[in-house]
Amino acid sequence: MRQRIILDVDTGVDDSLALLYLLASPDAEIAGIASTAGNVPAAQVAINNLAWLELARAPEIEVALGAADPLEIPLRTTEDTHGPHGVGYAELPTPIRRISTRSAAQMWVDLVRRHPGELVGLCTGPLTNLALALREEPDLPRLLRRLVIMGGAFNHPGNTTPTTEWNIHVDPEAAKVVFDAFSFAPPDRRPIVCALDITESIEMRPTHLIRLAERAGSHPIETVSPADPPEARSVASNPIIRHLTDAVRFYFDFHDGYDLGYLAHMHDPFAAAVALDPALARTRPATVDIELEGALTRATTVADWAGIWGRPPNADIVVGTDPVRFFDRMIARIGDHARALYPGQPVGDPVTRLR
Known part of the structure; x- marks a missing residue:
């Protein structure tokens, strides 16, 4: 059965792979894409999403523009991580x-009201749009079938400050709105949280x-290395492979x-895989809250694993997975989809360096 997805992204290199993963998955149908300010400004995110959809010859999918700024603080972007336009050298x-013509938050609200209990929400960027949607539709946690969030760091160092993960750090107030809202959701509606720990x-x-x-079936088969200069570009025959x-x-x-x-953490495509198949992940329930006051720890995700706060769990945190199984699935899906989109490429070329 195909699962209908609301994708909320700040595209982003790994967000790009998450989008392609969903487009390549026969068990997924994207109901709408919310473009979230984060890795780059929201307007650039929307352009990236539209460009990938065209490159992947996707059917018409709504791409909505999200809020330009977080709820209460100025926007911080990270072009040093994802490139000047968010897609690296591509x-x-x-x-x-x-x-x-409608906002990302309004798209969230309209879709869940129209399809109660049917949609899976997948957030791989800051949670600004979802927080704004919750202000208009407080019953959204019950209207969604499932929510998967890429964000946070629990028993793991942060990647933005010593304790904070990027998506939460960009808009911690929005993250608190979301986790607080799901405190009142039934256990089967708790968000699955893919944090840096995994x-x-x-x-x-x-x-x-x-x-x-x-x-x-792309050619030539190229290998990349730290010796490649910034101006080097892929000449792969398959456009999906070339831009990726x-x-x-x-x-x-x-x-x-x-x-x-010389590696890259694939945070977001992993979250996309979990959104379609939660069995890829082992989870543990916890009560999650967001630190907003600490001078050194603002935007830290805090998990009460033992029930010390006396509050019911509001998240299922991923604590284990099999990366090999994930990569096998991702390569099979995106590779096969790229071949189907751009067929007729010869197979078996020797591995070459970038040009």
């Missing part, structure tokens, strides 16, 4: 599709790009620059 075609174990490496190209290679290579360079290795 130079996506200028889209001809149009942004929706997503930083989802390590994409150059060999995964090679496997994607091979699966897609250029996008992900920037992400590899970023992680390598912080001594994390």
